[in-house]
Amino acid sequence: MNEDALVVTPQQEHALTEWSGAADRGLRARTERGKIIGRVLEEGVHYGTIPGTQKPTLYKPGAEAVCDSLNLYPDYESVGNLEDFEKGVFFYRYRCRLKQRGSDAVVSTGIGSCNSMEERYRWRKAERTCPTCSKPAIIKGKAEYGGGFVCFKKKGGCGAKFKDADPAILEQPAGRVPNDDPYTLINTIDKMAQKRALVAAALNLGFSQQFTQDAEDLGAQAGTHDQPPPPPAEEHPPAARPPKSDGEAHHEKDETIISAAQIKRLWAKAYSATETKEQAQEVVGAAIGGYGYEKTSEIRTVHYDPICKAIEP
Numbered sequence: 001m002n003e004d005a006l007v008v009t010p011q012q013e014h015a016l017t018e019w020s021g022a023a024d025r026g027l028r029a030r031t032e033r034g035k036i037i038g039r040v041l042e043e044g045v046h047y048g049t050i051p052g053t054q055k056p057t058l059y060k061p062g063a064e065a066v067c068d069s070l071n072l073y074p075d076y077e078s079v080g081n082l083e084d085f086e087k088g089v090f091f092y093r094y095r096c097r098l099k100q101r102g103s104d105a106v107v108s109t110g111i112g113s114c115n116s117m118e119e120r121y122r123w124r125k126a127e128r129t130c131p132t133c134s135k136p137a138i139i140k141g142k143a144e145y146g147g148g149f150v151c152f153k154k155k156g157g158c159g160a161k162f163k164d165a166d167p168a169i170l171e172q173p174a175g176r177v178p179n180d181d182p183y184t185l186i187n188t189i190d191k192m193a194q195k196r197a198l199v200a201a202a203l204n205l206g207f208s209q210q211f212t213q214d215a216e217d218l219g220a221q222a223g224t225h226d227q228p229p230p231p232p233a234e235e236h237p238p239a240a241r242p243p244k245s246d247g248e249a250h251h252e253k254d255e256t257i258i259s260a261a262q263i264k265r266l267w268a269k270a271y272s273a274t275e276t277k278e279q280a281q282e283v284v285g286a287a288i289g290g291y292g293y294e295k296t297s298e299i300r301t302v303h304y305d306p307i308c309k310a311i312e313p
C-alpha cells in the first residue's frame, strides 16, 4: 500500500471541500430548476413537445415565467443587423442579458437572430378571392356537400358556390407565393430575434437539459430553409382531394375526432409559430376555418395533418 496516497495536503483538502460545495450547489440548483418547472411552467402554455422532436420546446411565455419566478428581467443589446430596403432583406441579432432585479447582476445571456429570408417570412399564403363579393373567403367545399369551392360565410364570405374546374377560381394563385411586402414584417422579425435571444438566455440558466430552443430552429438545422419552394400556383390543400371511397373503413376514419393530445400539439405548434396568444388563436382559427371548423375539438383525424401544415410557419 502506498502511504503517500493517503496524505492530503491542505491545498488538496481545500480543493476537495470546494468541489463538494460546488457539487452541492449544482444539485441544489438542479432541484430548484425542477421545482420551477413543476410549479411555474404549464405544458401547452409555457412549453410543449412538437411532433418529431425529442425534448419539449420552451416557448417565450415559458422563458418569461422562468425569469419572473427568479426575479430576473431581460435587457437586450443589438449585436448586428442588416436593413436593405431596396432588396427587402432584414436581419436582426440581439444579445439578451437576464439581470437580477435590484442588483442588476447579469445571471445569464443568450443570442438570437431572425431575418426576412427565413421560410416563414419569405413566402406568403396567397388567398383566392371570391369572384362575386371579392372577399378572400374561398375554401374548398366538402366532398359530402358536392365539392367545388365555396365563398365561406364564416370567413366573411357571401356563400357563393363555384364548380371544381371554374377558371375564375383556379386561375388565381393559391398557396405559397414570394412575399412581396417584407416591409410590414420588420417589427415582427425584430421581435422574433429578441424572443429567440430571450429563450436562449432562459435555457442558459440551466434548463437546456429539459428543454430545447424553438422548433423552428430545428428546421433550420435540418436544412429545410434551403429547400427549393414548391410551385406556387395550383397548390391545393390535401383536403381538397376527394376522400377515397373504397370501403367503409375509410369513411369511418373520416369521422374520427382528433385526440386531446393532438389538440395540445396543434396549439403548441401555433404558439411556437407566433408571438402572442392572440396571434396563435388567429392562426389556428384561420387554419381550421379553411376546413369548416370553428373549434379545435371538432377537427376530424383526416384533416389533422393538413391543418398542422397550415399552422406551421
Ligand SMILES: [Zn+2]
Residues within 6 Å of the ligand: 130, 131, 132, 133, 134, 135, 151, 157, 158, 159, 160
Ligand atoms: Zn363571395
